[in-house]
Amino acid sequence: MANSPSLAEFFLVLKHQQTVSYVHVANISFLLYEYFITLPLELKYIWNAPWGFIKIVYLITKYLPFSDTSLVLLQHFYPHLSAKHCSSLFITSIWIVMVGMSITEVIFTVRVWAIWGKNRRSTFLLPIFFIMCWLPAYVIVVQAVSTAKFGSQDLIPRGCLVTGNISTIRISVAWGILLVYDMVIMTCMLIPAVNAFKQNGMSQLTRTLYRDGIIYYISLFILSLANLIINVTMPPDYSDLVVFTGRVIRANLACRVVLHLREVGQDQRNEDELCTSITHKIRFTRVK
Secondary structure (H helix, E strand, O other), X not given: OOOHXXXXXXXXXXXXXXXXXXXXXXXXXXXXXXXXXXXXXXXXXXXXXXXXXXXXXXXXXXXXXXXXXXHHHHHHHOEOOOHHHHHHHHHHHHHHHHXXXXXXXXXXXXXXXXXXXOOHHHHHHXXXXXXXXXXXXXXHHHHHHHOOEEOXXXXXXXXXXXXXXXXXXXXXXXXXXXXXXXXXXXXXXXXXXXXXXXXXXXXXXXXXXXXXXXXXXXXXXXXXXXXXHHHHHOOHHHOOOOHHHHHHHHHHXXXXXXXXXXXXXXXHHHHHHHHHHHHHHOOOOOOO
């Protein structure tokens, strides 16, 4: 009877891990779905475009999630993994997630820098603020997950079973820092958007930039808040429940914004070229 509570806890952890596995399968399904439906736009506006900073960041943001989600699927479905292999897979996938998320943020940080006219103040402050937020988040998350313990693989047919020692408090602090970063960047985007709206001087491209950026950061705010709530209120087994979901959604939203901006920009250029062509063809005659 003394072992009954431990056995009950084991099956509860196993049930939690099964739930997380289902969520990860849904994540990879969404990632593949989003890849195929945006592929025509990507071929048109990214692969045919000249190489540049945004193109490189876009491609990393688009394709890096396939690596960490693959590692996560190995953690949950590959048979007979040792505790050492589980730990290595877990820490590596978390590292890739953090790197990928920070690279995704570069896209919008550069957009904010452009919105503020690439002035000296934003050129100096934005990189400093980025490092001040993301570097501590890196350190805190890696320290929190590096102490994770995994159960005996003799008890489960496949995958890895996290049995504890993940510091949910540290992870909550890291998500809180990133939440602050997202709120500040969103505010930096809202201020010029409100001013431009009052002056009624926004082009279609500018409206798209502001609208997509604000929607993106509202979505990130909700995801970061969900991460905080889950880490504070739920068992450690659910610590990565929203992490990889947020990772996939964050990456795909960022790529969607880039594609949408390029699509609108191309339409606007085509419209301008058409107007110019029509103007050049007009012939004025003097009425006698």
